[in-house]
Amino acid sequence: MKVIENAELLAPEPVISILCITFNQIDYIAGALDSFLAQDVDVPIEILVNDDCSTDGTTEVLLDYQRRHPDLFRIVTHEENQYSRGVSPMGQFLVPLARGRFIAMCEGDDYWTDPTKLRLQLHVMSERPEIAACVHANENVQAATKRRISTVRYAEGDCMIALADIVSRSQCYATNSLFVRAEAMRAYHGSAFFPLPADGDHKMLVHFGLIDGGIYYIDRVMSAYRVLSKNSVNRTMLLGPNTAKVAKRKHDNRVELLELADRETGGVYHDDIERGIDCIHYAYYRDIRDLKTLRARWPERLEMEGPLARIDLFLYTYARPLHKLALNVYCRL
Incomplete structure (x- = not known):
């Protein structure tokens, strides 16, 4: 693993760490990164991106963003594809590197659509110190055209995600909406849940929902999920x-x-x-x-x-x- 960063220019104590994983997503990655940069938030942030040995030019795009925004970006690269080795780049590399008190997640083929997303979620988490995470509604879009296919809402109105839904659904929210306390994320990665072969989204839903304080839902569309994107x-x-x-x-x-x-x-x-x-x-x-x-x-x-x-x-x-x-x-x- 190699971390490409300019430590002297990075915020010494970021409040929010944005974590992104990508592999061969040259058609999408700039959209994700631009949506991170568009966030209207008044606390220091950092953006960590794990590139899993892309061969289509994705790596070069990431390095260009890091050169243009050295105060924000930290790029993680590897000599060998980690996913093919059964390694979780998010859990093995990005979470341990994250320095923020809160973690926001978005994969490289998705993007955020509301510049107030992080500010609203930070407010919720500050007002409710007992909960583990905060999520929100999202749109499903056609991968190439970004045409809206559907809107995905957990509920009508803001609320906690219910126990019945945590145990009956594999996902009550899009991964790109997840905003979680760093200590809760690390507790999950150190738990008996993390090594299980189940999907990471489902494991986090169950752990944050049942074990570590619960998940709060904001009924506002603030991200987009590309349906059936290339290499997904x-x-x-x-x-x-x-x-x-x-x-x-x-x-x-x-x-x-x-x-x-x-x-x-x-x-x-x-x-x-x-x-x-x-x-x-x-x-x-x-x-x-x-x-x-x-x-x-x-x-x-x-x-x-x-x-x-x-x-x-x-x-x-x-x-x-x-x-x-x-x-x-x-x-x-």
């Missing part, structure tokens, strides 16, 4: 040849996570967690698009799915070639 894990899973295998592994990992949460909380939330595990079973059959099983075991829940999800299930079951064509056209392959 979600795109690989959806279009790859091993979708069913990946879905089964995700299912098993999520169940393992909730079983650990049950033990770590002494069974206090056992009934809620059991209902959450049933939701994980449903999500697995939805991911593999087993419409027959969904209709047999969860007919009412299936009826609550949105129109796009139901069209996806129908086409996959009854018109597989058309389903594949629709996905490829959407992703502009």
Whole structure:
């Protein structure tokens, strides 16, 4: 690991550390970095970006930003791709380097849309010292055009994320909305949750929500998530040849996570967690698009799915070639 920075020009005690991971995202990375620079915040910040051996010019873009803003940027590079070695760049490199009292996260293919985001979240965290994290609503956008596909809101109005949703949903917020106390993030990385193979988003939701004070939601759209962007894990899973295998592994990992949460909380939330595990079973059959099983075991829940999800299930079951064509056209392959 190599850290490219100008230590003499960096804020000696930043309040907020913005953490970003990227790999071969030349089409998107400048949008993310510009959205960080656009933040209207009156406390010192730092921006740490981990580049996982990009080969498409992403590294050069990062170094240019560091040269132009040496008082803000710290760029982490490697001689070997870390993700392929099973290493979490966020947890292994960026979190230990972060010097701020608070951590804000955004991956290199996403971006923030509201210049007051950090200021609003900092205010919430200052007013509620007992909570671990603060999140907000976001938009889903088409990766290339940034055209809005949908708006994702956890609730109508600001509120705490409820226990039932923490155990029943793998994600109640977009990662690019997460604003967390640094000590809570480090406690998570030192916990029994972090080594589990479950997705990091889900592990953090459960740990911050059940173990470390809870998560507060701001009902304001302040970030954008690029759907199925190039080189994203979600795109690989959806279009790859091993979708069913990946879905089964995700299912098993999520169940393992909730079983650990049950033990770590002494069974206090056992009934809620059991209902959450049933939701994980449903999500697995939805991911593999087993419409027959969904209709047999969860007919009412299936009826609550949105129109796009139901069209996806129908086409996959009854018109597989058309389903594949629709996905490829959407992703502009």
